Amino acid sequence: MIWFGLLILAGLAIAAPFLREAMKPAMTDHLRKDAPGDFVTLSRGKTHYRWLGATRGPVAVCVHGLTTPCFVWHGIAAGLGKLGYRVLVYDLYGRGYSDRPDGPQDSAFFITQLEELLEDQGIAGDFTLVGYSMGGAIATAFAALHPEQLRALVLIAPAGLGHDLGRLAERVAQGGPLAQWLMLSGFPRSFRKGCEAERHLPSSVPGIVDLQQAQLRYRGFVPAVARSISGMVSEDLTEEHADIAETRLPVLAIWGREDTIIPLRSMARLAEINRSARQEVIEGAGHGLTYTHSEEVLRAMRDLVRD
Secondary structure: OHHHHHHHHHHHHHHHHHHHHHHOOOOOHHHHOOOOOEEEEEOOEEEEEEEEEOOOOOEEEEEOOOOOOHHHHHHHHHHHHHOOOEEEEEOOOOOOOOOOOOOOOOHHHHHHHHHHHHHHOOOOOOEEEEEEOHHHHHHHHHHHHOHHHEEEEEEEOOOOOOOOOOHHHHHHOOOOHHHHHHHHHHHHHHHHHHHHOOOOOOOOOOOHHHHHHHHHHOOOHHHHHHHHHHOHHHOOOHHHHHHHHHHOOOEEEEEEOOOOOOOOHHHHHHHHHOOOOEEEEEOOOOOOHHHHOHHHHHHHHHHHHHO
């Protein structure tokens, strides 16, 4: 009987993370009713998007990163708006108000979402593409495929040339049922801890720490992050950067001096691959530079987006 009881307890311990995830509310139209912006139904589900900045002018399309939805662009979009830009931001699948489809989340998955959104919004070319963290990897993959559509590419602490997400992410990147269990059981606490560590920092996004942690309330967010870690984040984009270098597309890469997630060795790799890429380092900035050092990021972007 003791062994039987222990087996039951072990089974419950294994099942608990999956049960907790299943009991979370799904992202539904009811939850979306007060969301800012608009929605479009694409091939893999609904995508939440917003137009910010100027009402007329050149277009900048901004792609957010692994865990923080499009509200991360609040400060950057306001700054680009002052420079006359219309700014399109959107939630990647699995984040924010967008749907949470099943399946791998690799470059093809995210490029398709971006392609379909651009087509729906009537953006055929001549726009500046801005990507942050994993969004930088998505932007790189898109630019390598469609360089003729872009006037410039801006990468802020971009993934794709090396990263350090910690031991949990290293195991999750290998995939499989154990990785899923580790992610569901360990990621929420790790994510909250990482967010809280930034609560004292200045931010161009009001209440960003609470907004980030709110993502954990909804079903599908954690599995989406896991799929992206084993998919898009794990892709090496050396070849894509080399392809971009051949096109002479203007590229600006912005890095945080204190970033421990996308370390500065990635900057050195990009310099080797694309010698024409302009690169800037924001002193004192960590991985959250898009919202903790918005003015400095905008200052680095200003010459490129004014051309």
